[in-house]
Amino acid sequence: xxxxxxxxxxxxxxxxxxxxxxxxxxxxxxxxxxxxxxxxxxxxxxxxxxxxxxxxxxxxxxxxxxxxxxxxxxxxxxxxxxxxxxxxxxxxxxxxxxxxxxxxxxxxxxxxxxxxxxxxxxxxxxxxxxxxxxxxxxxxxxxxxxxxxxxxxxxxxxxxxxxxxxxxxxxxxxxxxxxxxxxxxxxxxxxxxxxxxxxxxxxxxxxxxxxxxxxxxxxxxxxxxxxxxxxxxxxxxxxxxxxxxxxxxxxxxxxxx
Amino acid sequence: xxxxxxxxxxxxxxxxxxxxxxxxxxxxxxxxxxxxxxxxxxxxxxxxxxxxxxxxxxxxxxxxxxxxxxxxxxxxxxxxxxxxxxxxxxxxxxxxxxxxxxxxxxxxxxxxxxxxxxxxxxxxxxxxxxxxxxxxxxxxxxxxxxxxxxxxxxxxxxxxxxxxx
Numbered sequence: 001x002x003x004x005x006x007x008x009x010x011x012x013x014x015x016x017x018x019x020x021x022x023x024x025x026x027x028x029x030x031x032x033x034x035x036x037x038x039x040x041x042x043x044x045x046x047x048x049x050x051x052x053x054x055x056x057x058x059x060x061x062x063x064x065x066x067x068x069x070x071x072x073x074x075x076x077x078x079x080x081x082x083x084x085x086x087x088x089x090x091x092x093x094x095x096x097x098x099x100x101x102x103x104x105x106x107x108x109x110x111x112x113x114x115x116x117x118x119x120x121x122x123x124x125x126x127x128x129x130x131x132x133x134x135x136x137x138x139x140x141x142x143x144x145x146x147x148x149x150x151x152x153x154x155x156x157x158x159x160x161x162x163x164x165x166x167x168x169x170x171x172x173x174x175x176x177x178x179x180x181x182x183x184x185x186x187x188x189x190x191x192x193x194x195x196x197x198x199x200x201x202x203x204x205x206x207x208x209x210x211x212x213x214x215x216x217x218x219x220x221x222x223x224x225x226x227x228x229x230x231x232x233x234x235x236x237x238x239x240x241x242x243x244x245x246x247x248x249x250x251x252x253x254x255x256x257x
Numbered sequence: 258x259x260x261x262x263x264x265x266x267x268x269x270x271x272x273x274x275x276x277x278x279x280x281x282x283x284x285x286x287x288x289x290x291x292x293x294x295x296x297x298x299x300x301x302x303x304x305x306x307x308x309x310x311x312x313x314x315x316x317x318x319x320x321x322x323x324x325x326x327x328x329x330x331x332x333x334x335x336x337x338x339x340x341x342x343x344x345x346x347x348x349x350x351x352x353x354x355x356x357x358x359x360x361x362x363x364x365x366x367x368x369x370x371x372x373x374x375x376x377x378x379x380x381x382x383x384x385x386x387x388x389x390x391x392x393x394x395x396x397x398x399x400x401x402x403x404x405x406x407x408x409x410x411x412x413x414x415x416x417x418x419x420x421x422x
Contacts, residue, residue, distance in 0.1 A: 009395045012402070016373055018380060043406045050409075051277065051375040054352045058273035122265070 006030045011037060015044045115178065117214035117221040120198035120232030123175055123184050124219055128194040135171030135186050145172050149183040149199075155229055157199060159185055160252040165245045167195055177201070195235040195242075197249060202230040211246065213239060222246035226254045264296075267309055270376065271316060277371050278320060278364075280356040288323060292316040307382070314386045317368065324364055358408045366401035369394055374402075 006027055013019045014027040031038040127134060137145040142159060150157045152174055159169050167187040175182045177200030185197040202225045214221045220242045223232035231253065233246045271292065276285040296315050359367055365387075372383045373394075380398075384391045 008399055012395065012398055013380070016377075016380075040406075043410075044402050047370075047402060047405055047409070048374045050355055051371070054355045055273050055277045055375060058276045059269040061269075061272065 006034075006037065011041055012044070015041055015048070116198075116223045116225075116230050116232050117212070117216075117234075119178065119200075120196070120221050120223060120234050121214070121216055121219045123198050124196040124221075124234035127173070127184060127186065128196060134194075136173040138171040139169040141171075142169065149174065152181040153183055153199065153201065153229075155201070157183060158253065160197070160249045162187055162195075162245060162248060165248055166190065167193075167245070170194070193236070195233060195237075195245065198232040198234065200230050202228050211250070215239065224250065224254075263308055264312075267312055268293075270309065271312055274313070274371060274376055275316065277359065277375055278367060280360045284323075288316065288320060291319045291323070295319055310378075310382055310386055313372070313376070313378075314388075317387055320364070320368070358405060361408060362401055362404055366397045366404070369397040370401035370405065373398055 010019065010023065010027060014024060019027065031041060137148065139145070139159075146157050146159055149172055159172070162168070166189045168189075170186040170188050172183055172185040175184045175198075177198075180201060182198065182200035185199070187195040187197070208224075208226050211222055211224050214223070218236050219234050220237055220239055221232050221234040222242060223230070225231070231249070233242065233249050235242055235245075237245075268289070272285065272289050275288040275292070276282065279285045279288055292312065292315050295318070296312055299315070359370075362370065368387060369383060372378045372386065373380065378386070380391055380394050384394045387394070389397075
């Protein structure tokens with residue numbers, strides 16, 4: 001084969017894996033007999049290796065503090081969510097790595113369950129700082145709220161009553177869960193402390209699971225699956241402070257009541 | 258509007274690209290932040306599709322804008338203070354050297370080189386993101402790779418780079 005049969009563009013596409021299998025084989029054969037092009041391809045490949053070796057570590061880097069801080073400034077109020085989200089990204093990467101490991105290793109935790117605390121914690125971090133619009137439908141319209149969310153979730157949702165625990169319902173909102181609609185109910189106590197209950201369908205149909213606990217950057221989350229629904233209760237509380245509240249929620253939602 | 262989760266998932270890759278494109282952490286953070294702000298302002302215009310390409314398109318426009326207003330963004334000279342990077346192993350490439358080598362490519366060539374070579378995007382996606390014809394992608398890619406090869410080979414200036422395999 002002589003040089004005219006393989007263009008420079010094809011050499012690039014070969015290096016970048018953007019040739020069809022047949023064309024790639026043709027180029028491979030060509031490189032075996034053309035030392036110049038072979039050296040060129042080798043050099044371009046080395047460049048890609050260098051780029052990844054130098055910059056892939058960025059994928060694991062925490063989001064810089066400067067970004068979070070500047071997005072949080074009062075003049076940037078609409079960007080608060082992004083700032084909080086960015087802060088949560090660092091946590092997300094960590095959890096993502098753990099989730100990947102769980103996939104690789106035999107585990108009794110199905111995928112939906114593995115990502116549940118992360119999703120719940122992100123929702124908590126994004127929505128609880130809202131002052132004017134923490135919820136879409138307020139507790140004053142609780143019947144409407146639960147009917148609406150139940151309809152979207154395809155499952156009867158009851159808002160647990162946490163007065164005994166010192167928390168009252170603020171309201172709720174529709175959110176996007178992994179594979180469809182989810183609901184986020186928000187509670188608040190007299191001191192302004194907020195809890196969120198994240199509810200979504202469990203598409204894996206994992207059956208019932210035990211209570212599980214996760215803690216990341218100050219947010220504690222108890223989560224569980226019952227039937228076809230997944231639940232996660234999150235709050236900036238210690239494990240011991242959140243546990244009795246989570247137990248109450250669990251009993252009310254999953255118990256015989 | 259894409260879910261927060263989906264956008265969060267794109268940030269590490271945006272950051273990697275921004276870091277390679279700008280050559281230092283501070284400018285990369287500025288580029289990433291401005292891109293996110295622009296994206297936040299334009300979420301209403303987003304249509305379900307390739308979120309990564311959409312965000313990269315936004316980053317391209319922000320990058321051009323920053324170049325226009327801050328020409329120093331890409332003028333990396335030998336006096337540029339070194340960014341402390343701890344080598345992960347002996348003889349590993351010096352990121353600063355690669356930063357400098359990339360900094361000596363024209364920005365439009367660097368964008369193509371990185372979108373294709375680092376972000377592993379298809380030529381078609383690269384053309385769409387940069388708003389240029391596919392043929393221009395190929396010619397810029399070719400020039401960028403040849404120039405970088407010359408720089409790394411020391412023909413352009415002595416560099417201390419080598420691939421660790």
